[in-house]
Amino acid sequence: MADLKLVDVQKIYPNGFHAVHDFNLEIKDKEFIIFVGPSGCAKSTTLRMIAGLESISGGEFYIDGELMNNIEPKDRDIAMVFQNYALYPHMTVYDNMAFSLKLRKVPKDEIDEKVREAAKILDLDKLLDRKPSQLSGGQRQRVAMGRAIVRQPKVFLMDEPLSNLDAKLRVQMRIEISKIHQRLGATIIYVTHDQVEAMTLGTRIVVMKDGYIQQVDSPKNLYNKPCNLFVAGFIGSPQMNFFDAVCKVNGSDVILQIGNSKFPVPADKAKALIDGGYDGKTVVLGIRPEDVREATAADAGSTIEADIKFYELLGAEVYLYFDLEGMQMTARTPSSTSLRQGSHAQFALDMNKIHVFDKETEITITN
Amino acid sequence: MDKKQKLEQSLKDLKKMTGLPLKVDLKDDENVDELIQGVQSLCLAYRDAYDKDMILRRWLIGEMSNDDFFPFADRMRIPKEAPRGIFLISFKNEIYSEIITLLKQIFPDNNSRVLTQGKNQLIIFYQFPNRKPMDMRKVAYEILDTLNTELLEQATISYDGLAGHLDQLPASYQKADFAMRVGSVFYPDRTVYNYEQMGVGSLLYGLSKEICTEYINCNLGKEFLEQESPVFQSDILQTANCFIKNDLNIAETSRQLHIHRNTLLYRLEQIQNETGLDIRRFDSAMTYKLCSMILLYLKHL
Numbered sequence: 001m002a003d004l005k006l007v008d009v010q011k012i013y014p015n016g017f018h019a020v021h022d023f024n025l026e027i028k029d030k031e032f033i034i035f036v037g038p039s040g041c042a043k044s045t046t047l048r049m050i051a052g053l054e055s056i057s058g059g060e061f062y063i064d065g066e067l068m069n070n071i072e073p074k075d076r077d078i079a080m081v082f083q084n085y086a087l088y089p090h091m092t093v094y095d096n097m098a099f100s101l102k103l104r105k106v107p108k109d110e111i112d113e114k115v116r117e118a119a120k121i122l123d124l125d126k127l128l129d130r131k132p133s134q135l136s137g138g139q140r141q142r143v144a145m146g147r148a149i150v151r152q153p154k155v156f157l158m159d160e161p162l163s164n165l166d167a168k169l170r171v172q173m174r175i176e177i178s179k180i181h182q183r184l185g186a187t188i189i190y191v192t193h194d195q196v197e198a199m200t201l202g203t204r205i206v207v208m209k210d211g212y213i214q215q216v217d218s219p220k221n222l223y224n225k226p227c228n229l230f231v232a233g234f235i236g237s238p239q240m241n242f243f244d245a246v247c248k249v250n251g252s253d254v255i256l257q258i259g260n261s262k263f264p265v266p267a268d269k270a271k272a273l274i275d276g277g278y279d280g281k282t283v284v285l286g287i288r289p290e291d292v293r294e295a296t297a298a299d300a301g302s303t304i305e306a307d308i309k310f311y312e313l314l315g316a317e318v319y320l321y322f323d324l325e326g327m328q329m330t331a332r333t334p335s336s337t338s339l340r341q342g343s344h345a346q347f348a349l350d351m352n353k354i355h356v357f358d359k360e361t362e363i364t365i366t367n
Numbered sequence: 368m369d370k371k372q373k374l375e376q377s378l379k380d381l382k383k384m385t386g387l388p389l390k391v392d393l394k395d396d397e398n399v400d401e402l403i404q405g406v407q408s409l410c411l412a413y414r415d416a417y418d419k420d421m422i423l424r425r426w427l428i429g430e431m432s433n434d435d436f437f438p439f440a441d442r443m444r445i446p447k448e449a450p451r452g453i454f455l456i457s458f459k460n461e462i463y464s465e466i467i468t469l470l471k472q473i474f475p476d477n478n479s480r481v482l483t484q485g486k487n488q489l490i491i492f493y494q495f496p497n498r499k500p501m502d503m504r505k506v507a508y509e510i511l512d513t514l515n516t517e518l519l520e521q522a523t524i525s526y527d528g529l530a531g532h533l534d535q536l537p538a539s540y541q542k543a544d545f546a547m548r549v550g551s552v553f554y555p556d557r558t559v560y561n562y563e564q565m566g567v568g569s570l571l572y573g574l575s576k577e578i579c580t581e582y583i584n585c586n587l588g589k590e591f592l593e594q595e596s597p598v599f600q601s602d603i604l605q606t607a608n609c610f611i612k613n614d615l616n617i618a619e620t621s622r623q624l625h626i627h628r629n630t631l632l633y634r635l636e637q638i639q640n641e642t643g644l645d646i647r648r649f650d651s652a653m654t655y656k657l658c659s660m661i662l663l664y665l666k667h668l
Contacts, residue, residue, distance in 0.1 A: 013556040015663055016604035045556075053521050073519035080519070082512035084505065088472045099472065100517045103465045147516065210623050362622075 002063050002077075002154035002187050003029050004050070010058035011045055011211075019045045020211045023059070027189065032181050034202035035191045038234070042211040043191045047157050050189065052076050063154060078155045079148035083163040087132040087143055093119075094128040097146040111150075118149040121183050122176075138169050142176065149184065158190045162197065174200055195235050199223070207231050229362035232286050232355055238319060238330045240286045244359070249279035256285055256356070259325045263302050266352055269366040273356065276365055283365065286355035289319065289332035292347050294339070299348035304329075311341040320345075370399040377406040385413050419443055423492055424482040427453065427540040440533060447533045449478070452503050452526060454491040454510060455543040457551075459521035461486045469517055473510065490540065503529060507559050525550060525560040548572065552667045553660060571660055576668045579661045586654050587642050591662070598641045599659050606634045607659070611652050 004027040011020035019042045027033050035043035048054040052073030061068045068076055087096050094115055101111045119125040122142045132140055148156060162170045178201060181188055192198055198205050199219045207214040215227045226232035232240050245256040254270035255262045295303040306322035313335060320331045320339055331347055339345050356366040382388050391402060414421050426436040470481045478494035495501055507524045514520050527542035542562040550560035553568035583592050597603060606624060613619040621631045635646060644651040
């Protein structure tokens with residue numbers, strides 16, 4: 001398969017729209033890389049530049065050390081899968097998968113070998129004689145992927161391939177794609193706006209916003225060590241809770257004060273706040289819903305008192321929604337909790353798990 | 368190829384097209400050129416009169432009136448009432464046979480046609496299967512995504528709304544063509560153009576060079592026509608566009624562009640110093656936006 005390298009890649013359209021800024025990324029052979037971000041963050045544009053479907057305005061793009069900037073898309077040895085796939089309605093699954101090879105005048109026996117091999121990988125080998133109308137949504141999606149797999153390219157590019165499927169099918173297909181990656185051992189670049197898809201599929205994730213890379217990291221690191229407020233808020237569901245807090249330093253001790261509640265900061269995080277000169281300044285405190293728990297006697301003085309506004313039972317766990325200083329806060333607790341909508345409760349924060357951000361730059365202070 | 372072979376080829380083409388064999392008794396080479404020309408003219412005349420795709424194309428692009436076309440449509444059993452749409456596809460490179468073959472497989476139904484329009488464009492005369500109208504946008508993306516997936520071809524696609532009657536289709540083609548032209552000038556970052564969503568670009572596209580020049584002269588000054596100003600280029604232009612898009616909100620724009628508030632203010636001041644337009648005010652922002660689009664348009668005129 002292939003190593004990819006993007007160096008200072010830019011996309012500027014003739015109307016002045018600067019879609020992609022200084023995109024730098026190295027992708028190793030067999031990696032499953034995810035481009036994730038909200039709509040309009042230029043993740044698809046970047047993918048299309050890699051494919052050659054958009055020209056590169058600045059910077060360099062290499063596959064296996066070879067400069068690709070001016071190479072025609074069909075000569076880049078890549079294959080793409082999109083969300084709006086159209087299967088040829090009058091052709092069988094076999095013919096749908098074979099069609100692009102036929103167009104390329106590949107010999108018949110070679111086509112047959114490649115189609116059957118791809119069908120096996122996709123568990124479509126028993127459906128090769130069926131027409132698209134006789135297939136389920138998931139099977140159709142697999143045929144669409146089969147059309148890319150038969151080409152045996154160096155790199156697979158997938159642009160929101162699951163976006164048109166319903167929620168249940170998306171979960172099934174996520175697992176399928178993961179299996180396909182393992183079986184093919186291919187380099188895959190996958191674009192999605194869905195952070196759950198990103199977290200479950202990727203070996204590394206590129207979080208993008210407004211044409212800029214925000215962070216490139218493993219799913220675990222993105223979740224535990226977000227580099228800024230945007231990444232912290234984008235990754236994780238329910239979203240991380242954010243509050244303005246005043247940083248107060250007393251010697252080597254630091255507390256974060258939200259209203260009348262005071263929260264002592266652990267030593268390692270306190271040091272970053274002291275070194276950064278945040279004494280007396282307002283910072284943004286972030287904490288994930290699973291790190292907000294019901295308070296015990298040991299938490300006295302460092303608790304939040306609140307009335308539960310909403311209670312959401314998800315089976316094994318419960319989301320509790322309440323207000324703190326005018327901001328909505330979410331706690332994720334086991335379903336064994338006795339708290340219900342309208343209950344008055346005290347919550348404590350796991351201060352070892354907090355994230356503190358600079359209010360102006362929105363960059364993480366404490367990682 | 369010598370003249371005799373050329374003549375034989377032309378006769379073969381004529382037979383293939385019309386099904387009629389024509390025998391030529393050639394006694395000497397003297398009139399061969401005339402004969403070849405005559406047979407080729409017959410081919411052309413036949414194509415103009417009977418080739419379904421050719422006639423459909425001529426009618427759609429306005430080379431044939433409805434009065435001339437409808438008898439042909441009756442003869443070819445093209446129903447007048449059916450949900451249809453016109454898609455115009457423009458390719459970066461010249462069209463080759465595999466592209467047409469691919470599109471014909473997407474629309475295998477004989478009621479839809481793939482028509483060539485010059486070297487880089489195709490018209491899709493699309494009749495919705497089972498007469499069930501669907502979302503034109505969805506079909507447009509399916510066409511584009513399939514072209515990208517199977518052939519990795521760079522293309523853009525334009526369309527107008529759904530047409531219920533045959534006589535609406537030439538107008539649909541004209542609108543799709545207009546959307547394609549407007550889109551390629553003002554919205555090169557898009558690949559799908561819907562005539563109904565071309566915004567202010569469709570208004571500006573109809574303006575003459577004189578009116579555009581006059582507007583720039585009055586609002587900016589002659590020098591902006593003579594040389595490109597940095598305040599209508601890349602970074603500053605994007606900053607201004609983002610600022611306008613965010614309802615002239617400084618905090619949101621600097622956040623979105625990842626620049627400091629002071630950098631944003633400096634760029635806005637640069638625009639004011641160069642153009643006299645303080646785009647923190649709505650009317651100046653609108654003038655700047657129109658000027659930037661008109662300057663872009665003037666490059667294409």
